[in-house]
Amino acid sequence: AANSMWGGRFASGPDAIMEAINASIGFDRRLYAQDIRGSRAHAAMLAAQGIISDNDATAIGEGLLTVLSEIEAGNFPFSTALEDIHMNVEARLKDLIGEPAGRLHTGRSRNDQVATDFRLWVRDQCDAATEGLHALIRAALSQAEAGADWVMPGFTHLQTAQPVTWGHHMMAYVEMFGRDVSRFEDARRRMNESPLGAAALAGTGYPLDREATAKALGFDRPMANSLDAVSDRDFALEFLSASSICAVHLSRLAEELVIWSSAQFRFVSMSDKWSTGSSIMPQKRNPDAAELIRAKIGRILGATVALFTVMKGLPLAYSKDMQEDKEQVFDAADHLLLALAAMGGMLSDLTANRANMEAAASSGFSTATDLADWLVREAGLPFRDAHHVTGSLVAMAEAKGCDLDDLSLTEMQSVHAGINQSVYSVLGVHNSVASRQSYGGTAPDQVRAQIARWKEKLA
Numbered sequence: 001a002a003n004s005m006w007g008g009r010f011a012s013g014p015d016a017i018m019e020a021i022n023a024s025i026g027f028d029r030r031l032y033a034q035d036i037r038g039s040r041a042h043a044a045m046l047a048a049q050g051i052i053s054d055n056d057a058t059a060i061g062e063g064l065l066t067v068l069s070e071i072e073a074g075n076f077p078f079s080t081a082l083e084d085i086h087m088n089v090e091a092r093l094k095d096l097i098g099e100p101a102g103r104l105h106t107g108r109s110r111n112d113q114v115a116t117d118f119r120l121w122v123r124d125q126c127d128a129a130t131e132g133l134h135a136l137i138r139a140a141l142s143q144a145e146a147g148a149d150w151v152m153p154g155f156t157h158l159q160t161a162q163p164v165t166w167g168h169h170m171m172a173y174v175e176m177f178g179r180d181v182s183r184f185e186d187a188r189r190r191m192n193e194s195p196l197g198a199a200a201l202a203g204t205g206y207p208l209d210r211e212a213t214a215k216a217l218g219f220d221r222p223m224a225n226s227l228d229a230v231s232d233r234d235f236a237l238e239f240l241s242a243s244s245i246c247a248v249h250l251s252r253l254a255e256e257l258v259i260w261s262s263a264q265f266r267f268v269s270m271s272d273k274w275s276t277g278s279s280i281m282p283q284k285r286n287p288d289a290a291e292l293i294r295a296k297i298g299r300i301l302g303a304t305v306a307l308f309t310v311m312k313g314l315p316l317a318y319s320k321d322m323q324e325d326k327e328q329v330f331d332a333a334d335h336l337l338l339a340l341a342a343m344g345g346m347l348s349d350l351t352a353n354r355a356n357m358e359a360a361a362s363s364g365f366s367t368a369t370d371l372a373d374w375l376v377r378e379a380g381l382p383f384r385d386a387h388h389v390t391g392s393l394v395a396m397a398e399a400k401g402c403d404l405d406d407l408s409l410t411e412m413q414s415v416h417a418g419i420n421q422s423v424y425s426v427l428g429v430h431n432s433v434a435s436r437q438s439y440g441g442t443a444p445d446q447v448r449a450q451i452a453r454w455k456e457k458l459a
């Protein structure tokens with residue numbers, strides 16, 4: 001049988017395979033609440049403008065609420081023949097209220113309808129991501145507060161570089177997650193314009209009030225160009241891009257947690273709640289949650305690349321290619337939010353092992369730079385020469401199998417005569433971090449100032 005929505009010019013219905021490739025109801029049913037909200041706003045506006053009668057608008061509005069409750073109760077008869085959520089809702093509305101249902105689509109197309117629904121959905125995801133990030137930031141902040149002066153090795157190339165504090169390391173992620181928040185907020189602000197009323201692509205001859213529907217749906221204003229309104233998916237691309245960057249940050253922290261929880265590091269202990277065992281090796285405690293968070297960037301970036309690839313080269317205005325936007329965004333959003341929640345929980349329940357971190361910071365010649373700086377300051381050497389002298393001292397200590405502060409003063413003086421007893425004070429890791437007082441540096445005072453700035457920002 002020909003389609004009930006546009007059957008007029010068709011003699012037969014679609015091939016079964018056509019129906020399978022064409023239908024989106026299997027996934028776009030997730031937009032039901034946004035679709036009904038948009039339709040209710042549209043119907044109310046049509047009546048306010050005298051385009052349909054108040055009675056019809058009331059019947060439509062109430063009928064749509066019945067549809068909403070049927071879907072929420074799980075007894076809505078979804079139909080693949082009706083392609084997508086838009087036509088499923090409208091067909092059911094017709095069953096429920098009869099003729100007035102046919103007036104809902106006046107001055108509207110599925111093109112502006114789907115663009116509206118999807119914007120509303122992605123807008124909610126921006127808010128959810130922001131919320132998840134705030135919880136995660138709070139978890140990192142309390143770790144930072146507890147360990148503002150706990151010394152750990154800082155790394156470059158994953159080789160011991162200079163001592164830093166646990167608080168400083170945590171606050172580095174707070175900064176990254178803070179920028180992620182601003183990216184989602186920024187994307188949300190830009191996407192918050194209404195496509196509704198753009199109709200198929202050219203606008204419409206009906207005297208629609210696009211300001212009114214924009215306002216009813218919480219948008220700041222109607223989109224200014226009807227072609228753009230139905231063609232644009234950059235709001236989804238921005239959401240995916242912000243998600244990808246955020247997922248990279250999550251992945252890097254997850255990787256550090258995997259390394260730090262290993263028997264070779266033991267910087268952190270993960271709570272039982274976030275660990276798994278092995279079915280064969282009784283001693284195992286595996287950081288599966290961290291590993292899965294580390295992996296999420298794969299699918300999130302995959303979704304981002306997929307939608308960029310779908311959109312490139314599409315002529316204006318709507319093409320059915322754009323129906324492929326939804327599954328990518330749904331999947332990316334679901335997994336980003338799950339990863340954010342898991343990281344927030346894991347970090348809250350994590351124990352940082354102060355003694356192990358401090359012991360690791362004290363080995364590996366982590367204060368060699370402090371020694372070179374001492375030679376500049378106290379012995380008046382140019383930094384390059386100080387670097388060379390220190391390198392010789394490190395080689396000496398390495399040959400003896402000891403740390404820098406285990407070398408005797410005589411041994412040090414054999415490399416450079418200007419060295420005296422006071423050098424030992426800069427070789428300790430606590431003195432090292434305390435000396436890094438530059439703005440944003442790892443000195444505990446600086447770390448506490450960073451924490452205070454963030455707490456103020458969040459309050």
Ligand code: ARG
Pocket residue numbers: 024028084110111114318320322323324
């Ligand atoms: N299901 C469609 C989508 O997700 C709705 C828009 C259909 N528009 C059209 N001209 N066929 O993109």
